[in-house]
Amino acid sequence: MFASSLRAAALAVLLAVVLCGSVSAAIHADQAGTYDWHKALVGIPKFAFFTRPVRKAQIYVGTQKNVIALLNPKTGDYTWRQVLEPADDLKMLSLQDQVLVSVSGNGSLHTRQWDAQTGLLIWDHEHVNPPASTSAAVGRVGDDVLLVAGDSISRLKGDDGTPVWTVTADSGATYGRIILHNGAIYVIGAKQISNLHEVSVLQLDAKDGRIVAEYQPPNGNVKSLDDVVFAEHGGKAYLYWNGAERAYRHALGQSAETEEVDDVFGIKESRIQNVYGSDESASDLVLRNGKRYTFMRSSDSAKYTFEDEAEPTESVFSSFKSEGAHYISYVRPSPSKKEIKIDLLDATEMKLVDTFSVPFDEQISGAIQKAFLDVAPSKDGKVPSFRIFAVTADGSIKLLKAGEVLWTREESLTEALAAEYVDLPERSLLSQDHDELDEQPQESASISPIERFLRRARTHVVKAAAYPQQLTKSIKSLITPPESTRVRNDLYADFFGVRKLVVFASKTGKVVALDTESGQSVWERYFDGIQFRQIETVRSALVKYPPVIVLVGQNRQAQTVLLRINALTGEDFNEDGSSPREVFPAIRKVIKLPVEEAAGRTQLISLIGDNLKVHISPSSAAASDAFERFAPQYHVYLTEGVGSSQIDGYTTEKGTNNKYELKPSWKLEFPEGEKLAALGSPSPAGSAVASLGRVLGDRSVLYKYLNPNMLALATVKTTGSFPTDSDFTSAVYTYLIDTVTGTVHYRSEHNGGGNIAPTVPSVFVVQKDNWAVLSYWNHGPEAALPQVEPPAPEEEVVTKKTVRKRKKKVSTEDNSATIPDAKGIEIVALEFFESSTPDQRVESDTFSSFQAKRPHVIAQSYSFPKRISAIGTTTTGAGITTKEVLLGLEDGHLYGISKRLLDPRRPVGAPTKDEKEEMLFPYRPTLDFNPKEVASYNLHVPKISHILSAATKMESTSLTIAWGLDVFCGRRNPSKTFDVLSESFNYLALLATIAACVLGIGFSKRLAERKKIKDLWR
Template sequence: MRWVNFVQQLFVACLSFGLCFGLHEDQAGVNDWFRQHIGSPALVEYSNDGNIAYSLSHETNSLSAVSADTGEFRWRRFIGISDSTRSNDLQFESLQVLDKAFRHVSKAVASVITVHTLKIDLGTKVQTVSAWDGADGALVWDAEVDPDAGTFSKSIFFAVGKAAPNKIKANRVVAVLTSKQLILFSGSSGKRLWRWQADESKTGSEVVWTDMWVEYTNEETIIRVIGKGENNLFVAALSVSDMKPISILLVENAGKPKGSPIHLRSGKRELAGFVNVNNSLTLYDVEKSAVYNHPLPKTLSDLMTANEDFNLKNVAFNSGASSYFTITSENDNTGECSQSTNAYFEVANNGKTVNSLSENFAAAAVTSFRLSPKKEQNGRSGTQYLVGVIQDCTKLEVKQLSVLGHMKSTLEVPDKENRGMIAAVFTVETQEAIRVLVKFDDGSIICVKVEPNEEALVEWEREEALAAVVGIPVSVEMPILSANDTSTNELLDLFNEGNSAALVAARLYSQALGALDTLKGLGENVWNLAKLVVETKGQWLVKAYRGELGASGYTDFEKSNFGFMHVIIMLTSHGKIFALESETGDILWTHYDPSLSNAKAKLFVTRPRVSGTLQPEVLVLSNTGESASYNGLTGALVSKESVPANGRIIEMMPVSFLQKEDEHMERAVVLVLVDDLSVHIVPKNLQSAFATAEVTTGKLTDQLRVFTVDPEQERIVGYGIISMGADLKATELWSMTVPNTYTIVAVGTHPNDPVNSPARHVGGGSVMIKHINPHLAAVAAVSEESATLLVSLIDTVTGKVVERFVHKNCVGPVNIVHFENNVIYTASHVTYQRTEVFAVSIYEGTVLEKYEMNLWTGVPETVGADDSASSFEVKTEKLIVSQRGFFMPHRVRTLAVSKTRQGITERAVLAGLETGGVVSIDRRFLDPRRPIGTPTKQEAEEGLIAYFGEIPVIPQKIITYLNEVQNIDTILTIPTNLESTCLVLIVGIDMFYARLQPSLGFDLLAEEFNYALLIMLTLGLCIGVWFMSRALRQKRLAKKWK
């Protein structure tokens, strides 16, 4: 029976070969999503072909590029600040894209020019000119402008030489005009070529230069600069070829400028235009030395006469046969669009004619269609259009500026309540259409496409308010998807709040539902697989055998059952609330409230999940005196009420103490402390019930202790709550003030998460009892004078200082994370320029020896068997506090800790790095009991590793992979129904989401598990067993016949 042995060996070989391929495949990043933002733009310019939009944003302090066709993110580069932190001291002055005539220059020349002003120490301002490669955002060069050059006026990029615009190899120059100087830089290297400053002895007074332009003659390249003195207009001519001034002309008969002079062009005439003190428009023809005065519309002139403080600024638009400009009040950036005054004008007939285009636009731009030669009509290369926003900032209009008539296309702002008013418009013209980038007050931007004789259409949109998330996001659980949603969610309540038996029953029942759904679909799946094998002529089996089939992923039911599906809610600085679906990052709902844009607001989850017929709720509480509750799943407004303005939020408590109010069992209330020490409950309808609530040990308010931190007075205060009927009053119990030179920079409170074990096994079988005090807070204060960090561990019930640590040469920023009996905090070391990491563990003074705990002795009282903690308990032995210092090579921006449902999984500390990554640090590296030198036998038995100062950043532990989340502010961790898994959301300018398994997936099969190969192996094994059994029976039968 050689063939039988051959079949046996072949079967074993095939089985081994299949196992070598493995049942898993690399699915790194499959369950993650990454969202990149550019921020709400301050300036926008388009590439020459109109395919890329470049923007400068103060929210992200960056230059970014997105596709003008789809809005897809291309690249982003931070400007002005080396560590990419946000600052209000950065001002973007100019953004320019290389002109079409320069597209064929050497690659060494950048295609994007930016100018920014950065305020540094002692109020000094530094202006920097930067050149960037428009393709990938690489910095080509940057150069600084002299500090005494004055404020920025304008920058241009041009070629030098005879008929230079038509010469590909002409020298390129960047000219920067400030109020006092003109500076020329080399376009290829950034080297400063020339600096010119007018001689006050020749001008008679100090001149403020405001605008410039380039003129080409047969002999040289000339820059003309215009500015205003105390009573006159000045025009200067400078030779770029010879690097010397030609003339400075005082225009005596032009009148006294009231606004800043600007450059205009009408036909071939170069004009200087400004508003004079008589509230009329003055145009000066530079070539003819002619002055033209044009009256302004009566409404605008009367407004200027009545308001002496009416500040004007003149902004020039496209130049061509006609020039267009606007006269705009200075308050047009306040966000109150209807309060802005804007008038738009056309300069024609060599400056002799000025036409008023519109008086009711709040913001506008003039652009034109660049028609191809085949589409030219009547010898014109294009038609001018005015793209504007009507005065109430709710509609976008496009008007054709033509003697043949006016083409009007109006687009009403979609979702006006959810976007706010239009804040700005930016246009680009192509051969086929006009694209308009519209920015709204809520931080969102949309791209509108306008074609001739067609209605305006929205091509794409971006929610850039998400680049400025404030506070800490919150999450609510989505209901479990099942055929019997009601029973499933009722069992989920048991799973979250019930005892151990209810927990197990709920888990088994939910798994039974999943198994039932799987069996129902088994027949359909087998039929589909059979069809797939036939259609692919057996190739599917080969791919399945090799493990080449991609993982289909968990079904929505499985994700829901595992607790992966949450709604993550966050608030932005624009006052817009976003709700994202955790697994995909899709926006489920938004709500825009302008009153929240300048307010200090916080989010609270008052009902975390569906409870019976009640939906999850989220509370938004601001210092403006308003609170609003929203349905966490749909965003519908549930209730809105007023609260004391500028109240301090002191506590958030569940409403489980209201035994008679079953409908409130799953809710929580927020306690707000006012300056007169009165305490208010949000929502108000629970104020009376809260004041009279009873608990097992007496009246609730008699035992409630809260504390506040006043950063202005550098004071920490503990309060008790007294109920006087339905009213609540706070009474001060203790207070603590940090030293005079110190400033409170961070406070870390205990999250009161589940703790699996209240003790820790140490070497030799002994047990150390963890000191788990939910009232313990870590308060960090920094003295900039002495470069000292002071960290105090305070019992917030009694005000007792449990321990205090002083760290020399350490300053902020300070990050604190507190969990179980551990406190981890970071600071910056002044001398070594690195991040110092300090780990603290607190244990009870009693150490239980090996045989001190057994079946007969019971649980010692020090363990806290009744699941409670008392700050007033008299300790017979001093606490054991262990502390150890480490360091990291990267700067740490924030800290967090993994969180699971029952606290069984080993905790991992998550550190958000300045580089944009988040590293998961094993708790063993942050154990303050790590021994110096080789661990002893007992220390090795405990799992301690030898002390080494540096905490390694292991690449495999970076949960963001190669994605860089810039300016990480918050790391949100969310427990799931699987003990091994928690969800992590990293929020900064960008967002990253992932599932984290600190102790690996010990309670489930991996999502990429190759079920097809498992089924094939199982079926193959069954067939092989049946075949071998049959062969064995035949062999035995044949042997008996011999």
């Protein structure tokens, strides 16, 4: 009772402070970068050019994240980057004669020329009838740009991108390569015949685009067009490709000729090896015979055979040509796998410069997949210095030079699908006495009491010895501001709990743990061939035990792989005897259960198989015991994800041979045409909620409907495919579903709402405690569904009050009239209460979805001026601090909206006395963009797709990480830092005051005593 009343008092004080704090909290200029960090990334390169236009080398990349960037080889930072829209897929990036041209689009097709030095757009050409094609190529004729995409070939003016001519080939081939040789234009494509592609050549007239010739050379079957290599030989242009058995070459312009490469060069069983050049001109030719590689010089057929052998999948060739210099590099791993070997060949003299080795841990980064060579011109016969820009299998990019790695960019973070915070262990928890506390009774009994006493005494002596130092340190830190200690090597929690690890797992198989204080990598792992999609913390840092995470991924055989990892070191975790790597075939869903197994104190993972069988990990007896106890209350709901039209609910039952399996218990099919657009995730049971109700102005209480099984989701119903279509209509429906029983507690229609475009998902749902926030794009009244659906039978009774408070909600009246005639993002806030009348509560100690009363749901909608790409919320330790809805904006910001603004209880019209007492803001239909609430201040953090928050030991502070392309980590204080003294707090003055008081008291006490004695003598 005492504890709870103390808690109540503390809550009251905190609440008072929280509510009094103003809503906005921006940071000062000098605080930028102090409590946050930003990793500006570009993505995994799809296209790269390592060029040396003048004296300085430059790296241009076009990446999987649709970013075009110029990297500085010295530092690895980008000089500029251009981030294309998410739907604007980068199909081609071309750099020829320092003219940078990109081709991108998905549905549309844009050709853009960029200023290579500044990254500014010079012109942008949009194709009128974009061909449906994934490949594109760019060539240059004079100053003009030749563009090939699918079956369409156009010549665009070099100065503004206007088309000169456009021709369409009717050969049925898809073209994706342009070769200019001796004034002729050859367009290379592939014609699909069953699952093979036949090389197809088109010769064009440069002036008017007339098709001169169109033919398929014989034996032209290739896997894809990328396997066709264009190389010159003896002044002639040749196409080389690997056929099924032999390699062939074809001289362009002569239709019938195809030669076998074996015969031409006299190398038996030769295959064509890909060579990465610095631009798109004719490639160098490297032939492979088994594991031996031979370089063929194009001018005179001189050849050089490399001595070392290597597997073809592990060896990468790249060439460098500039101002007469010509070098070839041959990169392959050393047998020890701890370094790579680079052979540098001077191709003009046909002489091996040297074999270099670079330390390179293939365990961490995977094999090198692409390499681009740059050689600095050497003077007077010195060994030329070279650098290799390498893209590795894990998705990171590195710059290598002889003997060292100059820099690494962890671009795999751009492909991270999951991240998880790991709390660091407390330093004191690892001390001796905590170890003793954790001892098993039999272990304690085996040690004699004297020995135990001595052991304890020893610990205390050690602690006492360290105490004076600790004391002086803490006093010092009070007086002087703490020096920058952001980079630390010890993995212990700090005083405020803001230092954690955040583990990212990416599609490329890379797992990176970053320090949330500094943003530096603590450990890295690479798992070849596993696409990670989920991370679960199964054990947080406990006494003596390290935290354990489980990485969930899919291997190449489409099996689900579970990896148990010690979250502090990244090493495989197998201390409890269970296998660190488990493979399950055909798994539909991996769910962490809130149940611990007794032996290792790790939480259970349940896997739902295709046949609805339930597997448990770890597969120990303790785990199955724990699951047996949990199974009766375990329910599962599954959906096919976005685009699906139903949700299924299951219960767990013991099937035959004592195996658990799912039995269907309910099924929810959305009405005709509705497709799932966004799924919320309810706060788990027992998550921190400071107050179980909302206190109204008259001191009555609206009890929160805290149901961990209440799922908020949104569906979209559209007709017509694109918003510009005349028959386009769209509507968003919000559902609140109890996932145990399948009851639809609430459904509302947002007529006219939907996605911005089919390719741009813009419906988002976030859930926390007893509220949900939904955002969607409003297409306006003209996109509204013409007919009003009758309200669903489960529809909650719309009271007069709620109608007044809801701007746009299902009502039986004319719907289109209520749709705001403004296209833009709208945000809907929903809040659920146990009853519509204050002070009414279902009195019970337990909550069961089967007995639950229908919640009272209130909602309010607002328009928001920015496009949203991701949504999340803040989290704090006790849940006292006002929550904040975090939005990733398309502009490249992380933005926070206080929950007080997204409060469906905001009064419409002048607030009454009670509403004022409740400190509600009056309703306004718009949520203004407040620059002070931009968490990423002036940083450009584009393409945020995930937002993850964690509580710290400071109630006011929530740690937030947003990622997508960049990674931004910062702190959010939605109610200001009420529990932290300001940085400018004068500790010295405080200490001086205390000292002065103590002195004064002592002095006056003596005076008083003397006076007393004198009085007694009188």
